[in-house]
Amino acid sequence: MSAKRRHDDNEADGAVSSNKKQKRQEAATSNMKQKKRQVAATSNMKQKKRQAAASSDMKQKKRHVAATSNMKQKKRQVAATSNMKQKKRHVAATSNMKQKTRHVAALILARGGSKGIPLKNIKPLAGVPLIGWALRAAVDSEVFDSVWVSTDHAEIKKVAEAWGAQVHQRSPEVSRDSTSSLETIQEFLEYHNEVDIVCNIQATSPCLHPFDVREALKKITEDGYDSVFSVVRRHQFRWKEVDELSDEKTKALNLDPANRPRRQDWPGELCENGSFYFTTKDLIKTGQLQGGKSIYYEMLPEFSVDIDGDIDWPVAEQRVLRYGYPGKVVRLLFCNVSACLAEGINALSSNTRNTSAIHMLQEKQVEVMLLTSRNNTVAQSLADKLKKRTGCEVREVGKKPLNDLLEVMKKRSLDWKDVAFMGFDQADEKLLKLAGLSAVPGDAPELASKAAKYICHLSRGSGAVWDFAEHILLHKPMAKP
Known part of the structure; x- marks a missing residue:
């Protein structure tokens, strides 16, 4: 091979080698750029993540601050409400105090x-x-x-x-x-x-x-x-009053006669x-x-x-x-037997009307207690008969029975307003005044009649007990104090 050809071949090889080198350099440069882009992208990604994290922290902090603020606000509201309630209680207490001091x-x-x-x-x-x-x-x-x-x-x-x-x-x-x-x-x-x-x-x-x-x-x-x-x-409907001798005409005062309303519409x-x-x-x-x-x-x-x-x-x-308002509901009736019946205890035990009256009261949960005098020997001898016929407790009382009745009321946790009393004479005057509801027969003495709260239409021995029992029961369902 001639020298010239070799020279040409060498130049051709050099050119190829130069091209390859250039391509490698370009590839290296491209890789470098790609790596830089990747690095930049990675950096951007990290930056975005940091920003996102920072933003998230900021939001969390804001939420925390808001929550704290809400909590404080709620506490202030609770405190304000508490203060308001306290003030209202104070005002109410002051009002109640003033009310209590007003007679x-x-x-x-x-x-x-x-x-x-x-x-x-x-x-x-x-x-x-x-x-x-x-x-x-x-x-x-x-x-x-x-x-x-x-x-x-x-x-x-x-x-x-x-x-x-x-x-x-x-x-x-x-x-x-x-x-x-x-x-x-x-x-x-x-x-x-x-x-x-x-x-x-x-x-x-x-x-x-x-x-x-x-x-x-x-x-x-x-x-x-x-x-x-x-x-x-x-x-x-009201109309103006006029003198009949005058020429003046009457006129309606609270309605229009041309448009007279129905009662339910007025x-x-x-x-x-x-x-x-x-x-x-x-x-x-x-x-x-x-x-x-x-x-x-x-x-x-x-x-x-x-x-x-x-x-x-x-x-x-x-x-x-x-x-009418009859008074508070009677829970116990004291009945002075000897005073309320002309024939005494025999009349109550034998008179169907009187015993029926007592049974009516008992059926309505009104206890009846019959009072006899310790000095009345006849009444005492018939007490058992009376108790058996009426189903009532028969109690002996003295000349001043107040203490005996107070003892009974204390055992039953009763006040005088829960009690009715039926008497007849001057000895019963105080009890007639104390009892929430009291009565005397129609023929009772004037002093007892004035002390009683109800005067029967019937007299002793003629159904006075029945009369008073009816009066109690007539009003019993209505007593709504």
Whole structure:
């Protein structure tokens, strides 16, 4: 091979070698770039992860801060709520303290003079003195610090005291026909400055119940009113009164005659029913019974009976027997056998009507205890016969049986309001006054009759026990104080 050819071959080999070298360099450069990109990508990935982690930490920290903030806020809310409750309890305690220190008195005005019916306020209505119905509701409401009757008459005084009231002897100046209720109440407050709230209860409202009195008083003691008075809803269309001799025409006062509503579509009007008027002493001093911050208390129509003018006496008796408040439910009846029966113990053991009355009471879970005198030898000899026939416990008592009865009541955990007593004569006077419900036969002496809370229509030996038992049972389901 010639030198030239070898030279050419060498150059060709050199070129090939140079190309290969260049390709290797390019490949190396490419690999280097790829590695750099991978490194950069890896670096970016790590950076993103670090950023993500940092962001996650930041979010977590924010959530933690938010949670902490919420927790603090909740704690503040709880603390605020606690403080609010504490303040309310403090206000309520303060209110209760003020309420406890305010003397609330019930006051019934009962003058002796009556143009219509003499001594109407103590005339028996369904066996109970008229004033007794209102006094019973006032006493049993248990919201009054004192219960008073303002009167100028000795007989009314005796009846009021028998029904648990204190008596204010009113002066002649406020006992005239022209004297207003406001003047009489103002005089009462002059003598009884400890009273802060007066509830003037009308003696002529025999269907008043303790529940209404309690609810009305809350409007003053809890809601802050100065005066509260009782009303009833009436559905009566009123017309203007005109002189028949004039040319004036009457016109409707509370309806449109052209669009006369049905009763059920008309709410009616609120009218005073006269049952009671609650007023603060401060308002009375200004010469008002209704005023200041004033509100009414609505009573049901059946309990809004006014003896002054609504109905006559026989009709009133029927209403009272149905809707009047009879007192708390009797759980035990003490019956003085010898006093209540003209023929004594023999009459009770042999008279079917009397024994039936006792059995009726027993069936209604009213225990009956028959009282006999230790000095009555005949009664003692028949005690076993009486116990067998009536199923009652027969108990001997002395001339002053109060201690004997108190012992019985203590064993049964009873109060006088849970007890009825039936007596007859002067020896029974104290027990007749103490018992929540008491009665005497129709022929009982005057002194005992005035002390009793119910006077039977029948006399001794003629069914007086039956009469009183019926009176107890007639009202027993209604007693809702």
